[in-house]
Every structure is written in C-alpha cells, then in structure tokens.
Amino acid sequence: MTMDMKDREILQVLESDSRIGDEDLGTMLNLSPAEVRSRINALEKAGILRKYTAVIDWKKAGEDSVTAVVEVKVSPESEFGYDRIALRVARFPEVHSLRLVTGSYDLQLIVVGKTMQEVSEFVSGQIASLENIRETVTHIVMKTYKEHGCELQRSEGIDRLPYSF
C-alpha cells in the first residue's frame, strides 16, 4: 500500500490516542468521517495499523508481577538463520517482546511472570532448553521509568497560570 500525507497524519494521531473517533479525526485533518474510516480500514488491512492498546501501570494497580530482560545467545541455523528459533520463542505468551539485536548477544526478550520463580522457571525450562540456544542471562527489572513513550515515574508538572495574555 502507498501511504500519503493524510495516512501518515492519521497514524500519528492514533499512536498518541487510539480512542479518537472518526468524526474528530476527520475534522482535525479536513477529511470526512467516511474517508477516515476507509483509510483506517486500508491501513489495518495492509498490516500497518496492528493493534489498539493501553499503557497500564500494573504496579500501581496493585498487581504484583515480575518483568525480566533476558539476553539470549543463539547458534544460527544454516538454512533459517535466527528466524525459526526466534519465531518459536515468540509464541510463548510469557514473552512480551522479542528482538534480534547486534552486540554481545542475539535475542533480547521481555518476559513477564507472576513471581521471580515463575520467570526463572520459564527461562530455564522453556527457553534455555531449546535447541540452538547457547546461553541466557536474566535481568530482573527493578523499576520501570518509561514504557511506550509514557514516563511512569514522573510527577505531575507545574500548572500554568489559568490566565495570561
């Protein structure tokens, strides 16, 4: 699909606020609501617009969970490189994100579990034991400062004056 300027603007707005309605979006970008909807449908169909989601501070919600950054060294397969092993790892729901990276290790995983034990059992039992996985290093997250562009630890800003010229 070839995108134009309006498509790009639609994506930018949705990335910061996926709940905005077609009507408002249309008014903001000088498009009719119907045109907004057909553009969004096309973007979804093309796999550009992937998912509408929410950023949640689970800690604040009182839900105890443990997040770990897991570094994985992999022996690439001659025919598939990293892809087959990565796709296999990605299928586990415990794995929230997975990237192939440059540097001293190959795959970087974000793994989430209820307890430290659950995370460590998952990594040693399900990941480390996979064929072609040479080594794993697990870093438990102590505090999350920023997630999906959202600064979680930042306190409220200073209010502006309600009136100024």
Add this chain to the structure above:
Amino acid sequence: MAVNYREVKESIVSHTVSDNSRAARKMSYISKRAQSIPPSGIRKFFDLLLTMSDVISLGVGEPDFNTPWNVSVAGITSIEKGATSYTSNKGLEELRNLISSDLLSRYRLQYDPNDEIIVTGGVSEALDLAVRAVVDPGDEVLVADPCYVSYSPCVILAGGVPITLPCPEENEFRVTPEILMDKVTKNTKLLMFNFPNNPTGGVMDRDDLKAISDIIIDHDILLLSDEIYSELTYESRHVAPASLDPLWERTITLNGFSKAYSMTGWRVGYLCAPPEITAAALKIHQYVMLCAPTMSQYAAIEALQKAEEAKDRMVADFKMRRNLFVAGLNRIGLSCHLPKGAFYAFPSIESTGLSDEEFAERLLIEQQVAVAPGSAFGPSGVGHVRCAYAASREDLDEAVKRIGTFLESL
C-alpha cells in the same frame, strides 16, 4: 483539572488597593504616568477562579507543551558549566549569528548580527525598547487593535499618544490601507502591529503588506512588527514586513523563542532593526536589563540548532486542534472565522446578547470554562472572546460541550 491557585492569589493580594485612607495617601506617591496606565483587564477573573474547581482554562497565552527536553538540557548544562555570568549587552555572539541565519533562511530577512540584532528578555522587553528608542513625547503611535495588552501602556510610558487603529473581523483582523489613511496624521511616528495576531489569529500576507507599504513610506512612519507567532501559521508561510525591500529601513522586527519553542518562562527574544535604531535600543537595554538571561541564551542556541522537529510536531498538533475547536464552536452556534495563525480562536459572542465581559464571567461561573474577554485587547475586540486552543484535545472537547450547554441556557 487540578490547578494550584496559590500564586494567583498572591498576585491578587499584592495588587489589591484597599480603600482606606492610608492607601489613598500612598497613592499620591505614585507617578501620574504609572497611574495613567490601566491595570490588567482580567483581575476579577483571577479572583473568581480562586473560588472554583474543575476549571478548563482556555485563557492562557502560551503553548501547553513543555520546552523540548534537549533545549532544557542545554540550559541546565550551561548552568553546570558555570555559564551564570553576564553576556555582552547584545547577547551571545553565537546566538546572534544563528538568529541572523535563521531569519534569512526562514523569512529572507537580512540583519547583521554585529549591529542589527539585540537579544532581549523576551519580546515584551524588546517592545518597550523599540518604542522608547523612537517615540518622543507627543508622538502619535498607531496601535493595530485588538492587540497584546502591553502595546498602549508601553507607548504611554514613553510619553507617546497611542491611537487605536481598528482591525475588525469584517477586515479579517488585518490592517487595511483605508483605515490606515484614516488615522495617519502629520504627528504619526510609528505603526505597531502583531501578525499572526494575538488575540485574533489573523495574519497579513504579502499583498496585504504591499497594500499599506506606500502609505507607511509616504508618511515617513516607522513600523514595529511583533512576529512572535511567526512560526505558528497553518495556511501559508509567514511574510515578514522587513523582507519587503522598501520597508526594511523603517521596520523594527521583534521575535523570540517563547511560542515557537514553547519557552515562555525562559524570557528570551530579540529585536532587529537598522543599525541606528538598534544602537539606540541597545543603550536602553544595557541600562534597564543589561543582558538576557545567560542560561536562556544557551538554551536558545540549542533551540535554533536542534529543535526544528519538535517545533514542527507542535505546529502540526496546533493545526489539528484548531480545526477541531473552531468546527466545534461553529457547530454549537458561536460564529468563528478560521484563524490562520497563533493558537487563538476569537469567536463573536454578539448573538448571545451578552457583553464579552458578561459572557466570560458567566461562562466561568456557570460552566467552569475560562476564556478572556475580547475587550481586554482593545475596542475592536469588543463582542468577542479569546479562546486559546493550546489545551489538550480532551479539554477542548469538554470545553465545547460546556460552552454549548451555556449557550442553550441563555
């Protein structure tokens, strides 16, 4: 929306003059000139706000974005490095060089960084310097109206006589040759205007400027052009009056960092003019201000070098909010032209039968939406209210709803 009104309250308390005789006696110490300038027209709204909660404020004259973080870091770093002493009166050489090349590439404005640019404590200071540099007692100064609240007071403080130059809605808030001709006299020294305009959002394009340039030249008038909103245009690029050849030698161009880079509190702007005028303004600046805040000048250097993208994002966002808000106002029956610049909508409220002051006051009390009455910006603002759409989309949506409810209740 949680607002901390403590500062607001302090500002009111410190300004309130009680009517006891001691205070009255003390008033006699105050110069006639200081007494002659009017107080800010919105004090009673500050007062009212203190008693309220859940207020949506469309009353602010500043962007709602934070200063781009790299720009703030440049300011912090300059303090860490110990750059906390004075700079030259004119401002840092590097900053003046950057301002000069920025004005050239953006607006085809040519100013020599050595003797035609002064870095000031915001455009507010630059405005005062410019007026005091060229206005003698008794000189008439044409003030395009409505305008920012400091214009006439600055003229009065310089001993000049402010003359209102009406720029009503039917002229799309522009300065027209007819009205200019009507107001020019042999005593006219200076014409002051601000485009894109606060409070109307109006702009002057190249043809509009050409249409008045002959009058300015024929009557040997100087032009003070406040271009603080120049980067916030949504339909076409800003045209700087001094980029029109015949106007350069008689124009004082003011601009700054407050609006384009969301740096209102840093207090950094600049004045550009032919060397003789710049030299005169520099004398005043060195005695009253000495130099613009040093850390702010370092932040401004960073802004000109590495904040283009942040600025463009902000402008794109303002444009979308403008479309949303203005459509909302028209939908609920408040006639509003499409503002082409700045971040203000200036709807007419005459259909309500209320004065703009009554409208703003009742809207605040009954629906907790704060807007500024148009009459605070001059006679041509009467019958309008200024709504700053530099607020979150959620707040703008809610504000339109509340204004709609208010209109229905009338």
